[in-house]
Amino acid sequence: MNASSTQGYPRTAVWELTLACNMRCQHCGSSCTNKSPDELDTEAALDLCDQLADLGVELVTLSGGEPLLRDDWDRIGSRLSEKGVRVNMISNGWLLDSDTASRACEAGFGNCAVSLDGTKEVHDTLRRDGSFERACNALETLRQAGLGSAVITTVMQDNLALLPKMRPLLEDLGIQHWQLQLGMPMGKMTMDRVIAPEQVEEIVSFGRALLDSSPIQPVLADCVGYYSHHHQEIRKSYFDSDHPWQGCNAGKSNIGILHNGDILGCTSIRAPEFVEGNIRRTPLSVIWNRPGAFAWNRDFSVEDLGGFCAKCRYGEICLGGCQNVKLTMTQSLRDNPYCAYRTQVEELSPKIHRMRNVDQLLDRARKALAMELFEVAETCLLQANTLSSDNLDILQLLGYAHFRCRQYEKSRDINEQALMIAPNDAYSWHGLGNALAKLGNIPEAKQAMLRARDQAGDAGPLLSEIENDLSILMGGEIQTTNMQNTSIR
Numbered sequence: 268m269n270a271s272s273t274q275g276y277p278r279t280a281v282w283e284l285t286l287a288c289n290m291r292c293q294h295c296g297s298s299c300t301n302k303s304p305d306e307l308d309t310e311a312a313l314d315l316c317d318q319l320a321d322l323g324v325e326l327v328t329l330s331g332g333e334p335l336l337r338d339d340w341d342r343i344g345s346r347l348s349e350k351g352v353r354v355n356m357i358s359n360g361w362l363l364d365s366d367t368a369s370r371a372c373e374a375g376f377g378n379c380a381v382s383l384d385g386t387k388e389v390h391d392t393l394r395r396d397g398s399f400e401r402a403c404n405a406l407e408t409l410r411q412a413g414l415g416s417a418v419i420t421t422v423m424q425d426n427l428a429l430l431p432k433m434r435p436l437l438e439d440l441g442i443q444h445w446q447l448q449l450g451m452p453m454g455k456m457t458m459d460r461v462i463a464p465e466q467v468e469e470i471v472s473f474g475r476a477l478l479d480s481s482p483i484q485p486v487l488a489d490c491v492g493y494y495s496h497h498h499q500e501i502r503k504s505y506f507d508s509d510h511p512w513q514g515c516n517a518g519k520s521n522i523g524i525l526h527n528g529d530i531l532g533c534t535s536i537r538a539p540e541f542v543e544g545n546i547r548r549t550p551l552s553v554i555w556n557r558p559g560a561f562a563w564n565r566d567f568s569v570e571d572l573g574g575f576c577a578k579c580r581y582g583e584i585c586l587g588g589c590q591n592v593k594l595t596m597t598q599s600l601r602d603n604p605y606c607a608y609r610t611q612v613e614e615l616s617p618k619i620h621r622m623r624n625v626d627q628l629l630d631r632a633r634k635a636l637a638m639e640l641f642e643v644a645e646t647c648l649l650q651a652n653t654l655s656s657d658n659l660d661i662l663q664l665l666g667y668a669h670f671r672c673r674q675y676e677k678s679r680d681i682n683e684q685a686l687m688i689a690p691n692d693a694y695s696w697h698g699l700g701n702a703l704a705k706l707g708n709i710p711e712a713k714q715a716m717l718r719a720r721d722q723a724g725d726a727g728p729l730l731s732e733i734e735n736d737l738s739i740l741m742g743g744e745i746q747t748t749n750m751q752n753t754s755i756r
Contacts, residue, residue, distance in 0.1 A: 276323030277522040277555065281534050284340060285332040285526050289361055290395045294384075294421055296454040296535060299332045305527040309339045311547065313346050315524070318551040320350030324522070328355045330534070332526070335362040341374040348375025355380065357419060360405030361398060368412035378415035380446065381405050385426035386433065393425060406440045417486075418442050422470055423450035423460040430473050437483055447474060448488035449605065451595040453535070464604040465614075471497045471607045478504055489515065490589040494581045495607035514586035518543075518561025530554045532561050535591040564590060567600065569673065574602030575609050578672030580641050612642050619646050625655050632664055641671040659689050666698040670705075678702040693722035697733050704740060713740045
């Protein structure tokens with residue numbers, strides 16, 4: 268294995284074998300039509316198989332276009348299998364007959380996914396007349412051949428409401444896995460077909476219902492999430508363990524390969540500025556291990572987030588979800604509106620803004636903080652602050668909520684406002700010290716912590732927290748990740 272010890276190796280790869288396709292799907296993200304003249308030939312493709320194995324890749328998914336339009340698709344699959352790499356395929360099913368299924372089995376394919384995007388009328392309209400029947404026949408053929416099968420549905424306005432109608436058919440066909448993914452405005456897919464952010468929860472809820480009432484295992488693609496209770500239950504069921512979403516894997520544990528040998532982090536993010544190299548000119552291991560490669564995602568951190576994602580309680584591990592969704596929907600990597608957890612939180616905002624009772628808002632804020640729903644608490648406290656701007660209890664909690672939402676400048680400002688009302692308040696000095704430390708102002712953070720200690724007296728848990736944070740600062744540790752102002756009043 269040639270991968271560097273610092274970056275590790277890509278566990279999975281998605282390989283776009285060809286742009287050739289026997290359909291002209293209205294939602295095709297790659298605008299596939301005919302074979303490209305610069306498509307890798309068999310010799311180059313087989314050499315790439317060897318390089319993928321040498322790099323340590325564990326699973327390769329062959330896609331297109333339509334991969335079955337390449338005469339050597341099974342030679343490529345067989346080469347990967349011989350090298351110990353698991354191999355799957357995504358097909359539209361048109362050419363998938365019993366002979367094709369037998370070739371796939373002989374080549375060592377473990378699974379074949381067939382695209383199915385609605386009931387017969389909708390699927391045929393989106394793809395091609397007769398394609399629905401061909402896809403269903405392909406799935407039945409896979410079952411008879413004993414080859415693992417799955418269905419991939421690209422969810423859009425055309426078919427979101429049809430998911431329940433598709434379920435009985437897929438159950439009758441013995442489908443083991445059903446992957447649901449978002450249609451994004453790229454390639455031929457137009458914006459009017461894209462579902463609204465609040466409709467993501469409909470997909471997640473539908474998938475969760477399958478867990479209780481169907482033999483089909485729902486699979487939420489990386490573009491569908493994140494961190495709602497149902498989303499986490501589906502991931503736990505699929506991975507058979509706690510396996511929370513931990514950010515986009517493009518260029519980290521996944522590698523994308525285009526038909527011409529261009530190397531990407533993800534085949535969906537295919538603009539020229541995201542191409543890291545080409546295997547015709549540079550060995551794959553060199554591309555993968557090059558310093559600065561895939562920096563747009565490898566170096567992406569919580570500090571690069573904006574909007575709701577910047578203050579989300581899951582921001583540090585989620586990193587804003589799927590990078591392709593952010594790019595296609597916002598032309599930026601900073602914020603992701605297509606998040607089930609976010610929409611659940613934002614649905615509460617109008618209700619909170621209608622509240623006029625400060626005590627009720629404080630009570631809700633305290634409950635939200637206890638449940639670590641920091642964004643909800645922040646909204647409650649901001650509303651309370653508009654109703655009572657000089658209330659020390661509100662300011663103390665708001666400073667804390669801002670801090671936990673990583674809004675350190677706001678936390679600093681609110682704590683300073685609280686200290687104008689109560690100059691000897693140990694809690695606010697402590698909060699100010701933590702905010703200043705996070706902002707990198709260590710000298711002033713130390714002074715604020717010393718003031719907090721002086722004012723705390725024998726205030727039990729608060730004094731212990733102040734002394735702990737002060738010892739970190741006095742020890743010269745600039746990394747203040749453990750300083751979280753954890754007391755909730």
